[in-house]
Structures are given as C-alpha cells and as structure tokens.
Amino acid sequence: MKTSRLSVAVVVALMGLSGCSLIPDYQRPDAPVDQTWNLPVAAQVNAPRVNWQAFFQSAALKDLISQALANNRDLRVAALNIEKAQAQYRISRADLLPSIDASGSGDSQRVPSDLSTTDHSRVTHQYIAGVGFTSYELDFFGRVRSLNQQALESYFSTVEAQRSVRVALIAEVASAYYQMQADQQLLEIARQTLTSQQDSYALVQSSYDQEVATELDLSQAESTVRTAESAQAQYERQVAQDKNALTLLVGKPVAAQYFSAINLDALKVDEQLPVGLPSDLLMYRPDILAAEHDLKAANANIGAARAAFFPSITLTASAGSASADLGQLFAGGQGTWSFMPSINIPIFNAGRNKAYLDTARVQRSIEVANYQKAIQVAFREVADGLVARDSLSTQVLAETRLVQPNRRNYELADSRYKEGVDTYLNSLDAQRNLFSSQQRLVTTKLSRINNLVSLYKALGGGEGASEVALQ
Numbered sequence: 001m002k003t004s005r006l007s008v009a010v011v012v013a014l015m016g017l018s019g020c021s022l023i024p025d026y027q028r029p030d031a032p033v034d035q036t037w038n039l040p041v042a043a044q045v046n047a048p049r050v051n052w053q054a055f056f057q058s059a060a061l062k063d064l065i066s067q068a069l070a071n072n073r074d075l076r077v078a079a080l081n082i083e084k085a086q087a088q089y090r091i092s093r094a095d096l097l098p099s100i101d102a103s104g105s106g107d108s109q110r111v112p113s114d115l116s117t118t119d120h121s122r123v124t125h126q127y128i129a130g131v132g133f134t135s136y137e138l139d140f141f142g143r144v145r146s147l148n149q150q151a152l153e154s155y156f157s158t159v160e161a162q163r164s165v166r167v168a169l170i171a172e173v174a175s176a177y178y179q180m181q182a183d184q185q186l187l188e189i190a191r192q193t194l195t196s197q198q199d200s201y202a203l204v205q206s207s208y209d210q211e212v213a214t215e216l217d218l219s220q221a222e223s224t225v226r227t228a229e230s231a232q233a234q235y236e237r238q239v240a241q242d243k244n245a246l247t248l249l250v251g252k253p254v255a256a257q258y259f260s261a262i263n264l265d266a267l268k269v270d271e272q273l274p275v276g277l278p279s280d281l282l283m284y285r286p287d288i289l290a291a292e293h294d295l296k297a298a299n300a301n302i303g304a305a306r307a308a309f310f311p312s313i314t315l316t317a318s319a320g321s322a323s324a325d326l327g328q329l330f331a332g333g334q335g336t337w338s339f340m341p342s343i344n345i346p347i348f349n350a351g352r353n354k355a356y357l358d359t360a361r362v363q364r365s366i367e368v369a370n371y372q373k374a375i376q377v378a379f380r381e382v383a384d385g386l387v388a389r390d391s392l393s394t395q396v397l398a399e400t401r402l403v404q405p406n407r408r409n410y411e412l413a414d415s416r417y418k419e420g421v422d423t424y425l426n427s428l429d430a431q432r433n434l435f436s437s438q439q440r441l442v443t444t445k446l447s448r449i450n451n452l453v454s455l456y457k458a459l460g461g462g463e464g465a466s467e468v469a470l471q
C-alpha cells in the first residue's frame with residue numbers, strides 16, 4: 001500500500017511540473033492605415049456605439065429585424081457553429097487531465113495435460129477489477145496546452161463570425177425593407193405617369209380623329225403610354241421580388257402590414273452616426289476581431305509544433321483487485337496495481353517536425369496578412385461611407401429641387417399643347433423629364449439611406465466584442 005501511495009504521489013508531482021509553454025509572445029501587428037479620418041477631431045474622440053434599436057427609428061423595421069434575428073437560418077447556422085466550436089474546445093481542454101476509467105474483466109482457460117506443467121489438465125480462472133488511466137501525456141513542453149489555446153482562439157473566432165453574420169443580417173433586412181419601399185414609391189410614380197399619359201393619349205386620339213393632331217403626334221403619345229406600361233410592369237415585378245427577399249431574410253412568412261407603402265422620407269435613421277477613431281474598428285468590427293483570433297490560434301499552433309522537437313512522457317497506471325476466485329475478488333490482500341511510464345525521444349523523422357514548424361510559421365504569416373487586410377477593408381468601407389454621406393445629402397437636395405421645375409415645365413408645355421400654341425413633342429419631352437427626375441430622386445434617397453446603413457455596418461454594428469462564456 002505504501003508503494004501504491006508513493007506511485008500516486010509521483011504522478012501528481014509530475015503533473016504539477018507540466019505547463020511550460022513554447023508559444024511565441026503575441027504582438028498585435030501594426031494597423032496599415034491612417035490613425036485619423038478626414039473629419040473634425042471632435043467627431044472622432046469618445047464616440048459612443050449606437051445599437052440598432054436606436055439607429056433605426058421605424059417601428060415596422062425594428063419588428064422585422066427582431067423576427068429575422070430569431071428565425072433567420074444563416075444566423076441559426078452561425079449559432080450552431082459556436083456550439084460546435086465550444087464542444088471542440090472542451091474536447092481539447094479534456095486532454096489536459098487524465099481520463100480515468102473503471103474496468104472489470106474475467107478470464108477462464110483450460111490447459112490440456114500435455115501442455116500442463118503438472119501433466120494433468122486444469123482449468124484456471126482470473127478476475128480483475130480496478131481503475132486507472134492510459135497514455136496520459138505529461139505536458140512538460142506545453143504541446144497539449146498549445147493545442148488547447150489554439151482551440152480556444154478558434155472558438156472566439158467563431159463567436160465573432162456569428163456576430164458578423166448578425167450585423168450583416170440587420171443591415172440586409174434594413175436594405176431589403178428600404179428597397180421594397182423605394183420600389184413601391186417608384187411603382188406609384190409609374191402608375192400616376194401612366195394615368196397621365198393615357199389621358200394625354202386619349203386627348204391626342206380625339207384631336208387626331210378631328211384631324212387637328214397629326215399621326216406623328218398620335219404615334220408619339222402611344223409610345224409614351226407603352227413605355228409607362230412597361231415601367232409599371234417592371235416595378236410591380238420588383239416589388240414582388242422585394243417582398244420575397246424580405247421574407248427569406250426574416251425566415252418566416254411576413255404579415256401583410258409590414259408591406260404597407262411608406263414614403264422614404266418617413267423612414268428615419270440616426271444621421272449623426274458617431275464615427276470615432278480608426279483604432280476603434282479594432283475593438284468593434286467582428287471580422288477584424290475574428291481575424292485576430294485566427295492569428296492568435298496560428299501563433300499557439302507554433303508552440304505545439306515547437307514542442308514536437310522535445311521528448312514526450314506518457315503514463316499508464318491502474319489499481320484494483322485480482323483473484324482466481326470471483327468470490328474472493330474484493331477480499332483482503334487481493335490488491336494489485338501497475339505503473340508504466342514511457343518516454344518518446346525524437347531522433348530522426350526525415351525533417352517532419354521541422355516541416356510542421358515551418359508550416360505553422362507560414363500560417364501565422366498568412367493570418368497576419370489576413371488580419372491587416374481585414375483592417376484595410378474596414379478602413380475603406382468606413383472612408384467610402386463618410387465620403388458618400390455628405391455628397392448624397394447634397395445630391396438629394398439637388399434632385400428635390402430639380403423635380404419642381406420639371407413639374408412646372410410639364411404643366412406649362414401640356415397647357416400650351418392643349419391651347420394649340422405648341423407641338424406635342426415639347427409636352428412629351430417635359431413629361432419624360434419629370435418622370436425621370438422623380439425616379440432619380442427616389443433612387444438617390446434610397447442610396448443615401450442605404451449608405452447610412454452601410455456606414456453603420458462598417459463601424460461594427462454598434463456592438464463591441466462579444467462577451468462569451470465557456471461551459
């Protein structure tokens with residue numbers, strides 16, 4: 001019994017000695033971008049994050065986003081990937097401790113007389129019951145811990161990937177909703193234009209029947225009607241497709257009330273979206289955070305590759321009872337134990353370990369490049385959004401002012417034609433200009449609101465790094 005206790009003490013002591021790490025010290029790579037935006041300093045410092053509930057101010061859109069976050073299949077897959085990564089991390093973490101199993105076995109054997117040492121046939125029995133562990137690696141050089149750290153960073157990367165899907169989903173639902181509303185607004189403009197052109201065509205037809213208007217006037221009037229009919233059919237198709245796209249994003253049938261037409265001007269968002277410094281992106285952009293966790297995982301893998309150059313020590317041990325009589329298996333004096341340490345010293349493997357280490361180092365360099373590229377992409381998306389934010393506001397104002405004179409021009413041209421002092425061609429051109437300017441105004445408003453949504457997404461979606469708990 002003293003020997004058994006001594007063996008257990010030795011095992012515990014050896015386990016306590018393990019834990020040396022060969023993982024290189026992690027240094028965050030420099031961000032290959034400017035440290036300031038082209039904005040006033042006051043707009044960059046201490047910028048608070050704005051969550052999507054505060055950024056979007058449409059109650060209907062908020063409801064749709066909430067439904068999408070609960071039902072979208074892409075987001076559900078991302079959440080399941082987190083559970084998978086968490087389970088894989090727990091598997092890796094379990095390698096840090098020995099797996100202790102209880103076992104029992106029995107063996108009965110008959111030996112014929114010509115093989116027996118007593119010249120008589122005999123039957124032997126052996127019964128064993130005990131607990132122990134097999135091939136537990138003492139992690140002196142941190143190989144197992146390095147792999148565990150790699151699994152942990154991969155798990156964190158998966159969490160950030162899920163948050164990236166979440167932010168993208170919020171933006172996609174908003175963009176799909178705004179697109180649907182814009183197309184419904186364009187459809188209404190097309191219907192109004194078609195009605196006006198049909199009235200004009202009827203008037204020209206009447207004048208042609210009275211031999212006042214020419215056949216050219218009649219042909220031009222008919223062509224505008226057919227063009228308006230085509231535009232109406234186009235927007236009807238686009239509205240139907242917009243509804244289908246929104247339903248897919250939400251992940252379940254959408255109630256008809258959410259398809260009600262609303263003017264884009266009524267769909268407000270937080271236009272004073274705080275930007276902050278470029279360095280803030282390193283804390284809020286989920287794709288950047290995921291890339292950094294991938295880099296840390298690659299860095300940890302170097303530690304595992306380095307540890308392969310050193311000896312590895314594994315232990316197998318068991319303790320229990322053994323007896324030739326099942327009834328005496330747990331009787332006094334039947335105790336048994338075994339302790340089998342083994343050491344593996346790499347001598348020659350044709351450069352395999354060196355190749356593994358080189359591969360791990362190259363992979364870290366790849367992840368450094370991926371991390372820096374993620375920062376550059378994020379920087380460009382924010383910079384593009386900031387440039388477009390001001391210019392689109394100016395463009396919307398200009399397009400709004402353009403619609404007013406075009407409408408007045410059409411009214412005057414149409415009146416002059418009806419009074420017989422001008423040709424129908426001028427009225428036709430004026431109507432086309434009005435229709436075109438109305439379409440451009442709606443599409444520019446849509447571009448402006450989509451730009452704000454894209455900027456919100458580019459800034460990280462208003463949420464910082466995820467707080468995750470490992471079970």
